[in-house]
Amino acid sequence: MHPNDAIQLKRTVRFCINPDGSTQGADSAAGKPSPSGFARYYELSLVVQGVPDPITGYLIGIQEIDALVRTYLLPIIADKITSDPISNPALLLPRLWEVAQSHLEAQLVEINWDLTPYHTITMTNPKADTYLYQQHFEFAAAHRLHSPNLSDQENADFFGKCNNPSGHGHNYKLKPTIRIPFNDSESIHIQIEQAVKNTILDPLDHKFLNTDCPAFDQSIEGVIPSVENITKFGYESLKPAIAELGCELLNLTVWETDRTSATYPV
Numbered sequence: 001m002h003p004n005d006a007i008q009l010k011r012t013v014r015f016c017i018n019p020d021g022s023t024q025g026a027d028s029a030a031g032k033p034s035p036s037g038f039a040r041y042y043e044l045s046l047v048v049q050g051v052p053d054p055i056t057g058y059l060i061g062i063q064e065i066d067a068l069v070r071t072y073l074l075p076i077i078a079d080k081i082t083s084d085p086i087s088n089p090a091l092l093l094p095r096l097w098e099v100a101q102s103h104l105e106a107q108l109v110e111i112n113w114d115l116t117p118y119h120t121i122t123m124t125n126p127k128a129d130t131y132l133y134q135q136h137f138e139f140a141a142a143h144r145l146h147s148p149n150l151s152d153q154e155n156a157d158f159f160g161k162c163n164n165p166s167g168h169g170h171n172y173k174l175k176p177t178i179r180i181p182f183n184d185s186e187s188i189h190i191q192i193e194q195a196v197k198n199t200i201l202d203p204l205d206h207k208f209l210n211t212d213c214p215a216f217d218q219s220i221e222g223v224i225p226s227v228e229n230i231t232k233f234g235y236e237s238l239k240p241a242i243a244e245l246g247c248e249l250l251n252l253t254v255w256e257t258d259r260t261s262a263t264y265p266v
């Protein structure tokens with residue numbers, strides 16, 4: 001194969017750190033070790049890159065990644081939980097990277113650690129002094145898709161049910177990706193939540209966007225509240241607030257439904 005045939009392979013390992021700190025136990029659909037008592041459940045993903053073996057088609061056996069995570073990385077996490085349970089988990093990422101790469105023949109290009117279904121920390125460069133943070137948020141809002149540059153019939157033909165004069169609603173989800181300097185405190189995550197609340201959730205949640213939000217009120221030259229424009233509005237509103245915290249907003253993704261989302265910028 002040609003070097004340009006390099007691919008990336010991502011493997012997610014599910015596991016629990018049990019109250020006694022053990023990292024060994026039965027395998028189950030909930031991870032290995034399986035939960036016992038008030039266990040902590042995590043998902044750790046390694047992304048590796050390289051050219052697959054021409055004979056087997058494998059870049060690396062996924063069982064090798066599973067064994068690496070459970071043999072070498074889980075004990076590091078379990079020890080930190082026991083010795084320093086209130087520290088910032090992101091501070092472990094450089095150590096996890098170093099140990100993982102030392103046991104991999106393929107090039108490690110990313111580590112994702114899902115702390116909860118709504119919080120993810122990511123490292124993509126072992127020499128960087130920052131990490132990536134993602135958190136999911138939700139809000140409910142109604143809107144009507146209608147362009148003043150089209151006739152009523154053209155709007156109805158183009159937007160269909162979404163052109164209903166009374167509007168329609170969505171339960172939106174959004175996820176900012178933020179670059180954060182390594183530090184000893186997780187308080188920055190709370191400050192980020194407040195920034196999202198102030199700049200996106202409060203202006204949009206439980207609103208009829210076409211009339212309640214100036215950015216989308218076309219009587220004052222607002223834009224159509226499509227998911228694309230909502231995403232751009234959210235990014236541009238949140239970016240300066242994140243910058244004030246000494247961090248960088250890289251992009252924002254907004255889901256209108258579980259099948260439709262927009263990301264800005266790309």
